[in-house]
Amino acid sequence: MNLHDTLMDMGDRAVAAERQLATLGTRRKNIILEAMADSLDASRSQIKEANARDMAAGREAGLSDAMLDRLLLTDKRMDSMINGVRALVALKDPVGQKISRWVRPNGLIIQKIRTPIGVIGIIFESRPNVTVDAAALCFKTSNAVILRGGREAIESNIALVNALQAGGARKGLPPHSIQLITTTDHDAVRELVQLQGRVDLVIPRGGEKLIRAVTEQAHVPVIKHYKGVCHLYVDAAADPAKALDIIENAKCSRPGVCNAIEKVLVHEAIAAEFLPRMAERLTAKRVELRGDEAARAIVPAMTAAAPEDWDAEYLDLILTVGVVPSLEAAIDHINRHGSHHSDAILSEDEKAQADFTHLVDSACVYANASTRFTDGGEFGMGAEIGISTDKLHARGPMALEELTTYKYVILGNGQIRT
C-alpha cells in the first residue's frame, strides 16, 4: 500500500475508534489507564531492548551526546513515564462537563457541553516519553491519537505503543485508539496533516524547521508549540535583589527549555547601577552576555549584539541585554521581537505591572516572577501536552481541558422558529 493510502486507512480507523471512545465513561477510562501503566511496567525489558537498538543505531549515525541522552530510556525515566500515566487517573475528566446552560424565552434549554476533539495527530522529535504522555492524555480526554515520533526513536516508540495497546485492550480500549506511524518516510508528516475529515487537530512539537513544514503543508487545524524568545524587563521601579534572583533563575536553571529567558531589557534610569551587578552575577554562572551600545558603555566586557541576536532563541547560556528609555519601549520591543510565549516585568510599581501585563501580547505575562513557571505542572494543571504559542483554541500550557472542544445540546418540547 502506498503512503497516502496507509495514512487514509489510519485516519479511517481513528475515526471509528473515536466513535467507540465516545461511549466510554470516566471510570472505564481510568481502569484502562491503570492497565496501560501496568503493561508498560511489565514490558520494561522489551522496551529497554528496543531502546538499546535505537541507541546503537543513533551512535552509528553519529547523533550528538545531547540527542542520545534525550533518546535514552533508563529505569528512572520508565518509572516517571508510568507514574505519569497513573497520575492521570486522579485528574478530573473534562469530557461531559457542562460549561454553561441557559434557558431562552421560548423555553429552549441551551447547554454548552465539553466534548472530545476527535482525532488528534501529534508530531514530535526524539524523546520517547512523549509517546506515552501524548497517548495517555489523548485517551483520558476520549480522543483517538495518531503519533508520529522521530525516526531515531522508532524501535522504542513501537515497543511503547505495543505495550499501551496490549494493556489497554485487556480492559476495553477500543482498537486503533492509539496508533503510531511506523514508517520513517519523511512524507508521512505531509500526508498526516492533510487528512481533512479524518484528523481534527495536529499538534507539532519541535524545532523551527519541523513547525514551518507542518504549518505550510497542513490542511487541518494546527496548534503550534514553537520557540520561546522570552524577555525579562527590569523596570525603573524594580527591586534589584529580586531582579537578580529571578534573572539568574530564568536564564540558568535550565537554559535549554523554551521558558528560559533569552533577553533582558533594563530601564535606562537604573541601568548604570544594575547592569554591573547583573553582569557579575551571570558571569559567575558562565553566561555569555551580548549587549547593545548603551549596555556595553556600562559593561564593556559584553560582546556586541548583532541584529539577529534580538530574535534568537539560544537555548544556551547566552543572554542579550538592552537598555530601553521607557516601559513603552520595552513593551514595543517585546511585541516586535518576542515569540509571544512568556515575558516578565520586574517592578514594584503596580501601574507599570498593569500596563505591561495588559499590553504585552504573549501567552504568559509575569510580574515579579521567573518565566520558568510556564508549565502545566507549575500552573497546577496536573499534566501538560505542550505549550501553545498560537492564539486560537489554546494559549500557553495545554493540559486535559485544552484537548477538548464543546457542543451545544439544545432541549426543546416542539419549538419551531417563526
Added chain:
Amino acid sequence: MNLHDTLMDMGDRAVAAERQLATLGTRRKNIILEAMADSLDASRSQIKEANARDMAAGREAGLSDAMLDRLLLTDKRMDSMINGVRALVALKDPVGQKISRWVRPNGLIIQKIRTPIGVIGIIFESRPNVTVDAAALCFKTSNAVILRGGREAIESNIALVNALQAGGARKGLPPHSIQLITTTDHDAVRELVQLQGRVDLVIPRGGEKLIRAVTEQAHVPVIKHYKGVCHLYVDAAADPAKALDIIENAKCSRPGVCNAIEKVLVHEAIAAEFLPRMAERLTAKRVELRGDEAARAIVPAMTAAAPEDWDAEYLDLILTVGVVPSLEAAIDHINRHGSHHSDAILSEDEKAQADFTHLVDSACVYANASTRFTDGGEFGMGAEIGISTDKLHARGPMALEELTTYKYVILGNGQIRT
C-alpha cells in the same frame, strides 16, 4: 506595488492598529461604534449610489436574480445594518474579562484573562451587510480586521468601509483598524491567508469552492463556516404532531440557509404510519421528496434518492428521506453523512434523546426542536459573525466571545522555580 507587497503592508498596518486598539476601553469603543453608525446613516446617498453601480455591473454581467437580490442595499437593509452596529454598544465587552483565577502554593496568582485575537481576516461573498457586521464585531472585541468581499459588491463595500472609517476616526478609531482589500484580483485571497505573523485568524464564509481554496492555501489558522447538511431523526417514540410541525419549519421556513434540514431519517417502527402524513404535509409546501427503497415502498410518489443525495446540501425545497432500523443506525448515518452542523432527534424517550445528543458529533444537537434555531441571535448571543463547523476554538454560532482568546497574567513577589 505588487499584490504580495500590498497585502504585507496591509498586514503590517493591521498589526500596528491592533496595538492601538489594545489601549481603548469599552466606553471609548462604544462612542466609536455610535459614530460609525451615525456616519453610515449620513452617507446613505453615497452608499446607495455605489450600490447602484454594483447592481448595474451585476445586471450587465448576468448575475442571477437571487444574486442581485443579495447585493441590493435598500433603505430597510441600511436601517438594519445601522441598527446592528448600535445594538453592539449594549452588548457586554468580553475583552479584559477574568475567566478564572487561582493561587499556587508558592503564592503565584494565576489569572486567565480574555484578550482580543489580534488581526482577523474575513473572506465573504456578495452580501454587503457582512462588511459592516464583521467590521463592527471585530472592532467591539478590539481586533483589527482585513475584509475581503465579493467582487460584485466592491463599490458598495468601499463606500461602506469609507463611512465606517470616517465616522470612527472622528472619535479616535485607530487608523487601519478596519481595512478592505480593494483589488478584485483572485490571488489576494491566497496572499491574505498566508500572512503568518501578521494575520492571527481567517474566517471564510461562503460556498464549498471558496472554503476549499482557503483551507488548502492557508498558512494561518482558519475557522470554517461551511455547509449545513442538517438531519432530523424521527424516533420510534416521537410525537408525530410535533414532528410534523418541526419538519415543516426546519425544511420550509427558509430553505436557502445552512440550518435548514436536508434529510429526514425515520425509525422503521413508525415509518408506515408517519411517512404518508409527512409526505402529504410537505408536498402541500411544494417540497420535492427523494426516498430510499424502504421509504418509497411506503410513499411511492417519492423519487429515488441517488447515492450523492445523502451528502448533498440543496438549499432548496428538496428533502431526502430514509428509513433506519434503530437509533444507533441514525446516529451512525448522521456522523458519516452530516456536516457536523445541526442535527435533531424527535423523541419523547429521554434515554434516546440523551444517547443521540451525546453521540452525534455536531456543533448543535437538538432534541424536539427545529434546527433553524442555530443562530447567534436565537441563542441569545446578541450578534453573530457566522456559524463554525470546525471544532477548534469555536463551534456553532460565533459572536463576541468567540472573537477573543486569552492570556495568562501571573503576579508574583519574587518567585523563582526550584
